[in-house]
Amino acid sequence: MKILYVITGLGKGGAERVVCDLADKMYEKGNIVKIAYLTGDILTRPVNEKIELIKLNLNSISTFLFAYVSLSRLIKDYNPDIVHAHMVHANIITRLIKILSPVKKLINTAHNSNEGGIIRMLLYRATHHLADVTTNVSNTAVSAFEAKNAVPKNGMRTVYNGVNFNNFKYQPEARKKIVAELGLNEEKIILAVGRFNIQKNYPNLLRAIKYLKENNALDFILLIAGDGELKSTLEKIILEFDLSDDVKLLGIRNDISTLMSACDVFVLSSDYEGLPTVLIEALACQSHVVSTDVSGAREIISDYGKIVPINEYKTLAEQIFISLQCEDRNKLAGSYIKNNFDIDIIYNQWIDIYKSK
Known part of the structure; x- marks a missing residue:
């Protein structure tokens, strides 16, 4: 089977990692695979170097026609059995291409409960009939799209x-490694991972850390792995809250599994998500997790972590404190997560969709 994955970009994010892992698995199983990406630098890539990565250079409205023609030509020359697009921009452009160019089977996958405002939702609705299959990454995200009339019911x-x-699996020596690298002592380690953008609501997490510091004698440090447009804002908040000794911004890291294995508690403070894969990864590393009640969080965590209301820093701080009291790793979470979200299980689901009439 020839498969073309189309994605908005290959930056450092959960959706990008998911697509690259899926491409690797498809290639491993004997399929021919290419990935086309619309814009940006390659920060996430498949493990298999034989998977071709094709940049379409959609950098602005003025380059849309060029990218449209480039992708149309790629589809015509490659003649894939499946075109599987991911994220809003890739989903819409592949649908528009199908109006004028033959596509054997088009699958569109959204990766969030919130993929933009009313114009994007109208575009989703108006072009829905052009996709053969439309998916999202959690039941909650699907319900959100239906509620916004971005897709018809069912x-x-x-x-x-x-x-x-x-x-992503627990590494027993990870804590020693991270403690030595960062010059830490015996303090508890709280970890957050993700882009520095509005969606992740790091200001609320920093408020929770400030509250935790002021109301408990617990010795802890918050590590945040990531980067983004709000970095300077977060640095100002850290100074304003007098948290310079309590928070470390680690930048972009390539050892997230090690960090997750080293931490005492993993925290997700987002205002919205689709299916926060980072929670799956943290639980696979036997982390104790605290997450805001975003789309998909309950479907992932089940009984293996704490869910708190969105944008309520006191409750977030309280549940972090409770989770920090756990002395053992979250061992049962590892087997639970593997039985539900392993790439081999999801691969079989996609193959069934790819082959369905």
Whole structure:
């Protein structure tokens, strides 16, 4: 089977990692695979170097026609059995291409409960009929799209993100490694991972850390791995809250599994998500997790972590404190997560969709 994955970009994010892992698995199983990406630098890539990565250079409205023609030509020359697009920009452009160019089977996958405002939702609705299959990454995200009239009732199905657990599993020596690298002592380690953008609501997490510091004698440090447009804002808040000794911004890291294995508690403070794969990865590393009640969080965490209301820093701080009291790793979470989100399980679901009439 010839498969073309189309994605908005290959930056450092959960959706990008999911697509690259899926491409690797498809290639491993004997399929021919290419990935086309619309814009940006390559920060996430498949493990298999034989998977071709094709940049379409959609950098602005003025380059849309060029990218449209480039992708149309790629589809014509490559003649894939499946075109599987991911994220809003890739989903819309592949649908528009199908108006003028033959596409054997077009699958569109959204990766969030919130993929933009009313114009994007109208575009989703107006072009819905052009996709053969439309999916999202959690039941909650599907319901959100239906509520916004972005898809008709029962017009979108759920396929969870698959995770390669060879890359995410508990590492017993991780804590020693991170403690030595960062010059830490015996303090508890709280970890957050993700882009520095509005969606992740790091200001609320920093308020929770400030509250935790002021109301408990617990010795802890918050590590945040990531980067983004709000970095300077977060640095100002850290100074304003007098948290310079309590928070470390680590930048972009390539050892997230090690950090997750080293931490005492993993925290997700987002205002919205689709299926926060980072929670799957943290639980696979036997972390105790605290997450805001975003789309997909309950479907992932089940009984293996804490869910708190969105944008309530006191409750977030309280549940972090409770989770920090756990002395043992979250061992049962590892087997639970693997049985539900392993890439091999999700691969079989996608193959069934690819082959369906």
